[in-house]
Amino acid sequence: MKKSIFLMLFSIFIMGCKSKTPVTSTVVDNKTERAIKGNYVLSSVSYPGSDYIKVSSFDVADSKCFVGSKWKFVSNNNKGNFALDNASCTSFVSDITWYINKDGKFVMKILNDSKSKKLKEGYILRVQNVTESSFQLVDLGDVGGKSIDIVYQFQRN
Template identity: 65%
Template sequence: MKKIILTLVFSVLIIGCKSKSATNSQVDNKTERVIKGNWQITAVNYPGSDVIKVTSFDLADSKCFVGSNWKFVSNNNKGNFALNSPSCTAYSTPITWFINKEGQFVMKILDEAKAKKVKSGYVLNVANVTETSFQLVDKINVGGKLTDVVYQFEKLN
């Protein structure tokens, strides 16, 4: 009897202490439905943007993302984006994405691989969601201090 009680207590402790990750959370379907469709990044803002270069999503300078087109399909959590700034190298890729219950946008860039083979991705906060605009907010380390990089999305018709 003592073993059973100890086993139950230990099991409860293990389950209760299980860490939360951005990818094992429930999905926020309501917000996903609001941002489905075609979008364009109209601005990328962060303190010191005049002097600090930020490489977004390990792909290109953050300024190259201004004018990029994004498509989000909410029923299968697929989509794509394309960088098309004339002063930057053109780039297009499929993605998988979802928004978890903590309000975080979780994305994997697929390139040529299937989603289950891609082991890394990006987690950004979702902010100021309306029918026509929303923001993704990334945190970067600048001189030992966390700084917000805000991607402003506007809905395309």
């Protein structure tokens, strides 16, 4: 009995001492940030069922409106901006703050008005396939209770 109580308390102690680093940790991956700095065009947005299902990207517009959008990523101050200028969609321009945490997650906040700089909400996406001329951001979406990957393909401008 004493042995089982000791084991249970020891297990709780070990789990309680485990380091917890949130996804939005301020520890950054500077190497990847420097690799993607610059001007880009979002060349495609793809996900399963994209011909039939509409996905709202970043709570701004339909994902198809983002195709052709222009993005700027400045790595030394983690600022940037993007502009939607798709002829069949409403135009939208916004500044952003962004960084890539040590887990390779792209953390972005859209700053579309002066009060938004104080917001704690943002978007967390996976970064993958980083090259000199392109990279992908992958968001996790939910369609009918099923998780899907929404892939944003960026090409250097």
